[in-house]
Amino acid sequence: MNTPPAASERTDGSSVRIGALVPLTRPGWVEAGRHLLAGLELAAREVNDAGGIAGRPLELVVRDTAADPQKAAAAVDELAGLGVAALAGEYHSVVARTAAARADALRLPFLCSSAVLDALTEQPTDWVARLAPPQSRGWQLYADFLLRAGHRRIAVATQPTVYWASGTRVLRDSLARRGGAVIELDMSALTPAELCDELAAQGATALLLLVGHPEPAVPIVKAVRRDQRLAEVMLGAPAGQPEFTEWAALLGDHGAAIPFLRYLPERLGPLGARVGTALRERLGGAPSFVAFEGYDTVAVLADVLRSQGAGRARIAGFWPHVAVEGTRGRIQFSRTPGISVWQWAGTPIQVADRDPAEPDTFRILHAGGESTAARPPTI
Structure with a gap:
């Protein structure tokens, strides 16, 4: 036997x-x-x-x-x-x-x-x-979210790594197929203040943070949030930085309403x-x-x-x-x-953000993936 x-x-x-x-x-x-x-x-x-x-x-x-x-x-x-x-x-x-x-x-x-x-x-x-x-699947969903929210001209604050370059490529390809465009801003060459000037000049309606945390992500968020010229620019962080409590602790209210990817079902x-x-x-x-x-x-x-x-x-x-x-x-x-x-x-994949009215609470803005579940989360 x-x-x-x-x-x-x-x-x-x-x-x-x-x-x-x-x-x-x-x-x-x-x-x-x-x-x-x-x-x-x-x-x-x-x-x-x-x-x-x-x-x-x-x-x-x-x-x-x-x-x-x-x-x-x-x-x-x-x-x-x-x-x-x-x-x-x-x-x-x-x-x-x-x-x-x-x-x-x-x-x-x-x-x-x-x-x-x-x-x-x-x-x-x-x-x-x-x-x-895989990044191509999650970041494609994020591109879908951007387009549904009316964003066609997207700036990305990025750093020279394989991960960020791959993400930028997914976003560019996804947006280009539907008339969108991606503007790359190299944060190895720009200060947060210079980034704000570039954003104002380029006319992008969204800025995605494809950079390390807490540096330079946190200083970038603070600079953009305080710049009145950029009051209508949406900030996004597809890599998921706002998921963690350190983000909220460092940024307070500035860290809310920044959509990110998280891999949870709706329930x-x-x-x-x-x-x-x-x-x-x-x-x-x-x-x-x-x-x-x-x-x-x-x-x-x-x-x-x-x-x-x-x-x-x-x-x-x-x-x-x-x-x-x-x-x-x-x-x-x-x-x-x-x-x-x-x-x-x-x-399962979500695009979520921290609720500006209650920054410790997450809002699901867009969802995809094949998993289903039966009751509300307790997280």
Whole structure:
């Protein structure tokens, strides 16, 4: 008789290890890393409370990437040597791309939680899967929102990175097909005051912040909000900066009414509502979509480990067979044209902002994605 892989695992108390890549120090986005780790840890705790992986505890081996691709590559090498069954996490797209390439080379399964670059790996791979939607899909939805709101002439304050360049390209292509235009303003060459002068001269009706947080995003917002010439210009942040409490703390009322992308359904179902409550307790405040991504990552990996065991090749071979109820919908992976990794195609997407009348409350302005849910969120 063939014994199922999970049943053949040792039950001597040795742990099943998952390597977790998380930005926990600057220049990484520390608050995003804290939320990601909270989700990963909550799911791991629940797995262990339910008996672990065939009687073995699930252990997260956490490494700080600090938004540094080389540090992430070194962490992948270390974690592979420590015998982890798979990798999880990472928030920053450029860092995740380096980690994914290294994981692919080492034949180490990697379930990426948050990074959105379409080209997460240069070549198609069976070793990497992803929960966040590809940038081309999310930012296309954001372009749809801009057009529906009447914006045709869009300025982008940007910095020279692969991530921002990719986002700019998606926006330009999406808008150009429907008569819109994108004006690039290079923030490596402009001060916030000079940016305001350019905006006034160019006649753009919206400015998108494709820049780092808090610098230079926060000074740009303050400068634009205080410039009477730009009173009618809409500010936007498709990368999601306003999702986090640090944004509100630094900008106050200036940080409201700035639409951004977040990867949540319009309403969370029972699982999402329960996890949202637990995350709120763990974080001491409302969880971001990144915390839910962390939870779902471990939920998926635990399900695969239970059915396939801790063998790396078996884990990677199971991506197309995954069917897990996550906090934001049913998670299944497929091949998406132009995407090099196994992709959750049903990731829910919203364009939301902070309500000017109540900056701690989010308004959903536009939504897309395939996931549905049954009751209001409690986040």
